[in-house]
Amino acid sequence: MSMVHTPRRQSIFYRHPLLYDLGIHFLYLNRLKILKEIVGHDMNVFEPACGFGRMKKYLHEDCVYSGIDLNEKFVSFGRKKNRNINVGDILKKENYSPADIILLCDILHHLQMPEIHCLFRIAGKFAKKIVIIEPTFVALAAKKNTFSHLLGKLMTRVDSDGFNEITHWMSREEYHDLFVSLNADIPILNMTIRHHYYHDFVEIVLA
Ligand SMILES: C[S@@+](CC[C@H](N)C(=O)[O-])C[C@H]1O[C@@H](n2cnc3c(N)ncnc32)[C@H](O)[C@@H]1O
Structure with missing residues (x-):
């Protein structure tokens, strides 16, 4: 599927x-x-929606890092810092390289559900493990009261990446249901979800 x-x-x-x-x-x-501990040593890590590649600094020195993003300014900023990143759409499988680990940091809440499932179906073909990092404080904007509604509007403005429209902030339950539902997209051997300082860190080992 291409969007x-x-x-x-x-x-x-x-x-x-x-x-x-x-x-x-x-x-x-x-x-x-904590990402160093989750990823480990000597890994080839590919990050779709890598921004300017800031996650490289949270990996061990012996890891090989690369990524793609649609934001040309971000990509050129990261390349000036010698990060191996390129302009590319994460929803097109021809932009992917095989890796030990695919890292998805702060991207899921930018996408609509069909795009999220498309992303996992592609990612599942290129790696043995997928690591997701999502901010769970966004669930504050998912509640049904005026404060949450206004907060959601503010967060949508601040987090507008120029390519997607955030139309819904997920609650903790919705995130949990989403992670469990990934079973329909990719062959999951084992999934670990840890909550660490207002973020979910999800490790998915593929069969
Ligand atoms: C919140 S930023 C996260 C960047 C990076 N992962 C980080 O943690 O610093 C979301 C990024 O997703 C990128 N993005 C959104 N949709 C994309 C798509 N379809 N293909 C490639 N990049 C995309 C945006 O350009 C933006 O840089």
Whole structure:
């Protein structure tokens, strides 16, 4: 399945990689350090929707990192820092390279459900393991009250990547149901979901 990406409003954070880097630094602080433990040593890691490749610094030095993203400014910013990343759509399988691990960080909440399932069907063909990182604090915007509604609108504006429209913020239950439903897309041998400082870290070992 291939999706067409019509240009959409892009928030200031996605127009200025340095601003995104600063914002994300305060959002995550040092909480991604756990990724080294999850990924391990000597792994070939491919990241669809890699932004400017900031996740490379959370991997062991002996890991090989590459990625693709549609944001040309982000990709050229990352390439200047010698990161092996390219412009490419994550919903097209010809943009993928085989890897030990496919990393999906902060991308699922940008996509619609059919795109998420398409992404996993592709990713499942290229790796032995998929690691997902999703912010679970977004569930605050999924509640049915005025504060959540306004927060959701604000988060949608701030997180507009220019390619997708966020139309729904998922609750913890919806995230859980989504992870379990992936069984229909990819052959899952084992799945571990850990909640770590307002983020879900999901490790999926493929059969
Ligand atoms: C929240 S950012 C996450 C970037 C990176 N994973 C990180 O954690 O820093 C989401 C990224 O997804 C990219 N993106 C969204 N849809 C995409 C698509 N169909 N193909 C490639 N990149 C996409 C956006 O350009 C944006 O850089």
